[in-house]
Structures are given as C-alpha cells and as structure tokens.
Amino acid sequence: DAGITQSPRHKVTETGTPVTLRCHQTENHRYMYWYRQDPGHGLRLIHYSYGVKDTDKGEVSDGYSVSRSKTEDFLLTLESATSSQTSVYFCAISVGGRGADTQYFGPGTRLTVL
C-alpha cells in the first residue's frame, strides 16, 4: 500500500461545470500521474508531475489542467466538463525515483458528466 487516496470517489456533474479531483500521497514520492480508463482504451495518461510545480502533458491532456503546490497533493481540474470526460480517473505514483518505474495506483474516481 503506497498510501494513495483519491477524492471524491464518485461524482456526478453537469456539462460546462468545472470539476477538481484530488490525489493525496503520504510517502513523499516525486512522480505522480493522472490517467483515465475507458473501455477499449486501457489507461491513457492525462498529465504527470515530477515535482512541486513541475508538470507536463500526457497523451490526452486537452480539457484538463493540473496543479501540484505540495509534494503530497496532485490536483486534476476539468475546466468545463463535457460528456466525453465521463470516465474513471486514476492517480498513480512512481516509487523508483524515475517516472518509468513501478507505479502504484489509487482506488479511482468515477466521474459522470450529464
């Protein structure tokens, strides 16, 4: 258990509203990631962070932004939610000191955009 929590665990929102998902870790790891999981696509990387205030885009970053003001928290914001962003969102950390190393995942947030 890498001490990763996500909040909220479930959320229903309406199209056009902003939404923020939180990922919290207790072990001070440098690398953190946000993925979305959709049927037929596996996991796709949205954004990642390699330290406080150091973030970068993944393969499906359009419509999402992130912030990391503290080592333990990584926030994902949907600036104006759309139905195509209905998905399960997972946060992950890398424990090997490099991004491309074993990753541990949070329990996920199921987001529904109506």
Place this chain on the structure above:
Amino acid sequence: GNSVTQMEGPVTLSEEAFLTINCTYTATGYPSLFWYVQYPGEGLQLLLKATKADDKGSNKGFEATYRKETTSFHLEKGSVQVSDSAVYFCALTSPTDKLIFGTGTRLQVFP
C-alpha cells in the same frame, strides 16, 4: 513509439485450467515490462515485472518471461482460481520515462 498489444478478451476458463494471456510489444531501446491486475472496483496493482531480456517475473503463481527475440511478455498460470477473475494489463516503459499500457484482457474463471 513504444506500444503494447494484448489479446482481446474476455478469456473464459474453468477453475484449475491453464492460463495464457498474450502480450507483444514494439519498443526502441530496452524497456522494462510489467503485468498489472485490476480487480472489480479497484485500482491497478502490480502483478509482476521484468527489466531485461530473458528475465522471468513471477508472483502469486503467475509468470511471464521477457522475450526480446519474439518481442513478447506472455502471462501464464498453471491452475487458475475463481479469485483470479480480473482485468490484466500489460505495460512497458517508454523512452520519455512513462508507462504505456495495453487495452487490458478480462479473465473470467468459473467453478
């Protein structure tokens, strides 16, 4: 770029049957290879990994061997249990320091 291809699911087996889930990859350099498992309603958990050619990763009766000559990392288990029912993801490291995941293979084991 680096990519992973997994066999389509679902894979449906009876308890105690032999399991193989195929995974092949395309990569530059020498990636590390992983299998992750996702049980219903949970996040992904690392099942096993291999970091160089001919390495065998193993855990909980599952095994996979890093085959560079066939660019494969097939997951095997000699005798599956109902509790192994889950979605299995193959993954590899990319040159840009991230993990790339396959689309997942659902395994259903019936008593």
